[in-house]
Amino acid sequence: MAEQPRLLEGLDPEQRQAVIAPRGPVCVLAGAGTGKTRTITRRIAYLVQRGLVAPQQVLAVTFTARAAGEMRTRLRELGAAGVQAQTFHAAAFRQLRYFWPRVHDTQMWPLADNKFRLVMQAAHRLGLSTEREDVRDLAAEIEWAKASLVGPDQYPAAAAQAGRVTPVLPQQLAQAFAGYEKLKNEARVLDFDDLLLHIAAILEERPDIAEEFRARYRSFVVDEYQDVNPLQQRVLDAWLGSRDDITVVGDANQTIYSFAGATPKWLIGFPRRFPEATVVRLERDYRSTPQVVDLANQVIGAARERPAGTRLRLVGQRSDGPRPDFAEYEDETAEAEAVARRIARLAGQGVALSEIAVLFRVNAQSEVYEKALSDAEIPYQVRGGERFFARAEVRQAMTALRTALAHGAESGDLPATVRDALREVGLVDEPPAGGAARERWESLIALVELAEELVAAVPDADLARYVRELEMRAESQHPPTVEGVTLASLHAAKGLEWDAVFLVGLVEGTLPIQHADTDAAVEEERRLLYVGVTRAREHLHLSWALARAGGGRRFRKRSRFLYSLVPDDHPAALPNKVRQRELLAKPKKKTNPRCRMCNAELVSTMDVKLGRCADCPSDVDEGLLEQLKAWRSARAKQLKVPAYVVFTD
Numbered sequence: 235m236a237e238q239p240r241l242l243e244g245l246d247p248e249q250r251q252a253v254i255a256p257r258g259p260v261c262v263l264a265g266a267g268t269g270k271t272r273t274i275t276r277r278i279a280y281l282v283q284r285g286l287v288a289p290q291q292v293l294a295v296t297f298t299a300r301a302a303g304e305m306r307t308r309l310r311e312l313g314a315a316g317v318q319a320q321t322f323h324a325a326a327f328r329q330l331r332y333f334w335p336r337v338h339d340t341q342m343w344p345l346a347d348n349k350f351r352l353v354m355q356a357a358h359r360l361g362l363s364t365e366r367e368d369v370r371d372l373a374a375e376i377e378w379a380k381a382s383l384v385g386p387d388q389y390p391a392a393a394a395q396a397g398r399v400t401p402v403l404p405q406q407l408a409q410a411f412a413g414y415e416k417l418k419n420e421a422r423v424l425d426f427d428d429l430l431l432h433i434a435a436i437l438e439e440r441p442d443i444a445e446e447f448r449a450r451y452r453s454f455v456v457d458e459y460q461d462v463n464p465l466q467q468r469v470l471d472a473w474l475g476s477r478d479d480i481t482v483v484g485d486a487n488q489t490i491y492s493f494a495g496a497t498p499k500w501l502i503g504f505p506r507r508f509p510e511a512t513v514v515r516l517e518r519d520y521r522s523t524p525q526v527v528d529l530a531n532q533v534i535g536a537a538r539e540r541p542a543g544t545r546l547r548l549v550g551q552r553s554d555g556p557r558p559d560f561a562e563y564e565d566e567t568a569e570a571e572a573v574a575r576r577i578a579r580l581a582g583q584g585v586a587l588s589e590i591a592v593l594f595r596v597n598a599q600s601e602v603y604e605k606a607l608s609d610a611e612i613p614y615q616v617r618g619g620e621r622f623f624a625r626a627e628v629r630q631a632m633t634a635l636r637t638a639l640a641h642g643a644e645s646g647d648l649p650a651t652v653r654d655a656l657r658e659v660g661l662v663d664e665p666p667a668g669g670a671a672r673e674r675w676e677s678l679i680a681l682v683e684l685a686e687e688l689v690a691a692v693p694d695a696d697l698a699r700y701v702r703e704l705e706m707r708a709e710s711q712h713p714p715t716v717e718g719v720t721l722a723s724l725h726a727a728k729g730l731e732w733d734a735v736f737l738v739g740l741v742e743g744t745l746p747i748q749h750a751d752t753d754a755a756v757e758e759e760r761r762l763l764y765v766g767v768t769r770a771r772e773h774l775h776l777s778w779a780l781a782r783a784g785g786g787r788r789f790r791k792r793s794r795f796l797y798s799l800v801p802d803d804h805p806a807a808l809p810n811k812v813r814q815r816e817l818l819a820k821p822k823k824k825t826n827p828r829c830r831m832c833n834a835e836l837v838s839t840m841d842v843k844l845g846r847c848a849d850c851p852s853d854v855d856e857g858l859l860e861q862l863k864a865w866r867s868a869r870a871k872q873l874k875v876p877a878y879v880v881f882t883d
């Protein structure tokens with residue numbers, strides 16, 4: 235018999251305590267890089283090895299498909315193959331596909347392949363703007379509502395209470411939301427949040443199904459619990475029923491999805507909800523050098539509000555590394571070119587490209603880096619943008635591959651067959667220089683590489699097997715990986731780590747983002763910086779540019795978060811006088827004006843302009859309303875709300 239993996243090796247006493255805790259509630263509250271994910275993976279493997287739970291009775295949920303994939307690989311290595319590690323959505327999808335026919339007497343409705351179009355139709359019917367950015371804002375707000383368990387009727391009140399800056403009048407949003415739901419039901423399709431809503435409802439309303447479910451799954455584990463939203467928590471409660479075999483880990487200082495409805499309150503409140511829980515706090519940071527840890531402590535130490543239980547200080551465990559570096563550039567192009575040069579230098583020193591990441595606040599920042607990296611002939615992959623299988627070129631490619639399969643188009647060499655089929659949708663041999671064409675090429679070439687991987691794993695795989703593999707991946711959102719430098723938004727980077735991390739574009743208006751106009755929103759931006767800093771194992775480079783790509787006249791200011799971080803003896807340090815002035819500047823305080831008719835607090839920007847709430851009769855003329863709509867739509871374009879990337883990889 236093969237020797238069993240030693241599961242308690244390489245753990246510190248606190249991590250070990252969490253691993254060996256008896257079945258029942260366990261909570262690990264700890265900072266970044268302290269081994270939370272390692273601890274829960276070991277705990278699952280330990281319970282399985284000891285025979286305390288069968289692998290198929292464990293359900294572990296993580297935030298991204300990539301994290302889930304990594305956890306499954308680790309569990310296999312640790313002798314616990316068969317444990318389900320999935321995103322909330324993927325887990326719900328699987329369960330719903332199983333139970334739906336029993337509840338509704340039909341096959342499960344498919345996922346909407348173009349949710350955006352449905353939102354656009356709903357907006358169009360109401361005479362709202364159908365411009366891309368406006369529709370995206372609407373869709374994001376509908377996602378917030380669904381994640382917050384708020385229906386169309388409750389939306390205006392809930393949005394006001396949560397202080398949402400709504401993209402259209404709250405009443406209009408509620409109508410668009412209702413219209414979208416109706417269109418979606420008529421088309422008999424589901425969106426991602428429906429997966430969670432339906433499975434929760436089924437388990438809540440059908441005791442027979444709940445019983446069957448609970449006989450199957452007995453032990454639950456949640457990573458990144460600080461970013462759970464009310465909808466996910468409801469699903470978790472439905473899974474759990476009255477049982478308490480649940481392990482959660484998280485870091486309230488890494489809550490970065492509260493704009494989308496997430497809240498750390500369940501993480502912080504866990505020990506109160508389960509007074510008998512094993513609660514473990516970890517402080518030793520195993521990921522980063524003491525230099526990086528020091529900077530991370532400074533970033534989060536400056537936070538304005540730190541609820542009890544989040545005041546943890548990280549203690550670096552690794553040996554010394556280079557000091558984090560700061561640099562200021564004339565414009566974004568110069569910044570991106572300098573980053574590309576530094577990456578080339580690191581690669582020359584032996585750092586693997588897959589161990590390097592460039593992280594930014596909004597996806598739009600990626601373009602200038604894509605160009606600089608392709609000019610420098612450095613391969614890269616963009617993560618967390620549009621969902622891989624939702625991209626137009628990937629959908630076209632799937633159609634082309636199915637057509638090829640139907641015609642029997644096969645040469646015996648699967649990668650060559652795939653490559654030939656993808657020529658139909660524009661795959662060329664040489665990578666295009668940059669921009670959209672390059673991104674399209676990267677997607678298509680990733681599909682060819684997937685064929686190569688498949689053949690390596692299953693030598694006699696044919697086109698039919700490959701198409702099946704793709705369909706399975708599309709269903710569970712497991713995009714193929716591309717080797718190279720990672721370009722990702724800070725949101726998409728959570729939980730991950732690289733040897734070298736470049737945090738770029740650190741200017742006011744970008745981090746903190748322009749629409750972060752309340753203290754709470756600024757604090758979330760600070761936590762994003764903390765997440766970014768703590769992704770680095772060794773090399774950390776922070777930079778900003780004083781103008782947009784290609785110069786431009788508008789001068790930008792470095793991010794306020796940098797003032798106290800750049801050391802005095804650093805060339806990028808500001809003169810003391812300027813720094814003091816900036817540090818002492820009062821934060822912008824947001825007080826909402828009130829409706830001049832009923833005195834209700836005004837939430838949407840449009841309401842504020844009109845000086846009245848949506849419930850009071852309009853006394854403005856149509857012309858002014860049109861002007862305001864145009865102004866609102868122009869403003870919406872400046873403000874880029876980050877895509878909610880839970881399901882992307």
Ligand code: ATP
Pocket residue numbers: 244245246249264265266267268269270271272273485488519520521728729730731768
């Ligand atoms: P995050 O908050 O960013 O998700 P985390 O707390 O989940 O971080 P892990 O990703 O589990 O941290 O661990 C960070 C790194 O430290 C990993 O490379 C992990 O392998 C390593 N590590 C964790 N615990 C130990 C340990 N006891 N000894 C050595 N290395 C460790």
Ligand code: MG
Pocket residue numbers: 270271272457729
């Ligand atoms: Mg983790």
